[in-house]
Each structure stands twice: as structure tokens, then as C-alpha cells.
Amino acid sequence: MTGPGHQRLTVAVDDVDLHVEVTHRSGSSRQPVLLVSGADSPASRWRPRLVDGLGAAGHTVIRYDHRDIGRSGASGVPYDLHRLTADAVAVLDALSITAAHVVGSSMGAMIGQLLAIDHGERVVSLTVLISSPDPVSGALSAPSDRYMEAAGEMIFAPPPVDDAERVERILAGARLLTGTRYDFDEDFLRRDAVTSIVESWTLESGHLNAVLTTPAWFDRLGRLTCPALVVHGTEDPLFGADHPEAFVDAVPHASLEIVEGLGHEVPDGLVGDLLPTLTAHLADAEPVGGAEPGVSSSDRSDDGS
Numbered sequence: 001m002t003g004p005g006h007q008r009l010t011v012a013v014d015d016v017d018l019h020v021e022v023t024h025r026s027g028s029s030r031q032p033v034l035l036v037s038g039a040d041s042p043a044s045r046w047r048p049r050l051v052d053g054l055g056a057a058g059h060t061v062i063r064y065d066h067r068d069i070g071r072s073g074a075s076g077v078p079y080d081l082h083r084l085t086a087d088a089v090a091v092l093d094a095l096s097i098t099a100a101h102v103v104g105s106s107m108g109a110m111i112g113q114l115l116a117i118d119h120g121e122r123v124v125s126l127t128v129l130i131s132s133p134d135p136v137s138g139a140l141s142a143p144s145d146r147y148m149e150a151a152g153e154m155i156f157a158p159p160p161v162d163d164a165e166r167v168e169r170i171l172a173g174a175r176l177l178t179g180t181r182y183d184f185d186e187d188f189l190r191r192d193a194v195t196s197i198v199e200s201w202t203l204e205s206g207h208l209n210a211v212l213t214t215p216a217w218f219d220r221l222g223r224l225t226c227p228a229l230v231v232h233g234t235e236d237p238l239f240g241a242d243h244p245e246a247f248v249d250a251v252p253h254a255s256l257e258i259v260e261g262l263g264h265e266v267p268d269g270l271v272g273d274l275l276p277t278l279t280a281h282l283a284d285a286e287p288v289g290g291a292e293p294g295v296s297s298s299d300r301s302d303d304g305s
Helices: 048-056 081-094 107-118 145-155 163-176 186-199 207-212 218-223 242-250 268-285
Strands: 006-013 016-023 033-036 061-064 100-105 123-129 228-233 254-259
Touching: 006 081, 016 081, 033 048, 033 081, 033 107, 048 061, 048 268, 061 081, 081 107, 081 207, 100 107, 100 268, 107 123, 107 207, 107 218, 123 268, 145 163, 163 186, 218 242, 228 242, 228 268, 242 254, 254 268
Parallel strands: 033 061, 033 100, 100 123, 123 228, 228 254
Antiparallel strands: 006 016, 016 061
16 A cells, blocks of 8 residues: 555664554544554555545554564564564654554554553553453463364474465465454455565564563553453454453453454454444544644655655
8 A cells, every 4th residue: 555645664673673654644633543463464464444444534544564574674582562562662652653542453452452551641542353361371261172273283384385385374374263254355365475475474473472471461451541442253263252351351441342253353344344333432532622643744754665
């Protein structure tokens, strides 16, 4: 997605450069939205319908590639979710954004939770898509046996030998996470897989390790003061129904949207169904009296790439 109102820039954070994309809409009047991707998911994985819909509602939209994925650099040292949360803060700082709505998917929503806990003044609202408030302590349900068996077969399979096999490996992983409500969008996901491989793709990033090595934060969720919207599917093979329910029980001002037949995915059909609820959630959280400018023209960087 390029053209007028769309900027790409690089944000230097410690040992890596983060690739950031900002989509402006003329006359944007609301607080900006920061989209935080899941593990091994580049910014390109967010559906254009979501970016366009948020823009039509008056929001500037910021996306970025996590370290170890897409156009961002590879990290030379291990890291946890707190390091990835600091990356998100650095992106906001680089754009001179005081506060933003945060919409996170899977691991990105875990980062959103930590951002809201530790940097509450930066988060206007939080949207948690297909995620968990406690992914590793064992207090909540484990991934389904069927998923674990299939994922194990993929892990121990011989590594892909060429780009064609790498694309098929990415698509196979996406199919494991797909529910029955929405069609598997092979065309979009295949194009995105090709882009991912061209930009940067490895079988193992540091993202799973980041989740597994982060101390549990569930007991701190009561500190959240911003409105939170949780969206979860009944066919999510990674996080069962107890995960979103635990979040809503622990967090003040949280609401839950259960989507029948949704897996661990954010397909285009879900975006279309969810947009009215999401934009209403963001509008309700907007500060009284109007928003501060999210990204002024002097803060923009357009390298034309």
C-alpha cells in the first residue's frame, strides 16, 4: 500500500532498525491507531480493509515490522516481550505520538497488554484480537492436541529447500490456525508469503522465545485503566475460551466479542464484520474535546520507497 498519505520510515532502536509504515488520511481528526502484529507476522499481514476502514473513521494508522521479521533488522541477542514493548514505545516516540489506540493480534496483543500496564498514559484504548492474558504459566488451557500434533510434524519436518517450499510452509502454518467461519484466503496469504520471503523470512525468529521467557503479567492486568475490547473465536486452536474470559474478568472496562467459527486468524471477512464494533470502541475512548494531532506534517518521513 503506497501513494499519497503513505510514508515508510526507519526507526533505530538499540541494535536494530525497525521498518515503520504510516497511513495518513486528509483531515484525520482522531487519535492514531497503532497496529501490533503477531509472532512472525510482518506489518503487511494486516488487511488493507482494516487500514482503510480506520482511516475512513478519521485515524492515522501506524504499522511496523517487529525485529526479526519483514524489513526490520535481526536482533543479535535474545529478548522477551518487554523488549518488544519497548520497540512499540520507540515507534510512537519517533513519530511524536503522545498516545494512541493500540490494536494487537496474538503476540501483538500481549505486547499491547504490557504497553497498557507499563505505559498506560500512551494507550487511549486497547483491542485484543485472538490472544491470551497468560500464555505460559499453565493456569489456562493449552493448545489443542490436534494443533500440537500437526505443529510438531511441521517443526520436525526437513527445512524448505527453496522459496517455493518456504511459501508452502507459511501457508501450511496458516491453515492450521484457520477456523470454519471464514474461507481460507489463499491468494492474499500466498502473496504475503512471497513478500515475506523476499524481505526476510526464517523458520525460527525470536518471537516464540520472547513469549515463553516473559514473566507472567496476569496479576498486573487490574492496573489497566483504558477501555479494552477483546475479540476471540470459538475455534482458536491456541487459546481456548478461558483465555479471553480470564482477561475480561481481570480487566476493568473490558468487553468481549466471541465470534463463532473463528480460528487463530484475522481474515478479511472478520475485518468487515468487526469494523463497526471496533470503530465505535475507538470513538467511545476518544478524549473529550478532541484529540491531539497524532502525526504532524513536520513529523512525517516519506522516502518514497
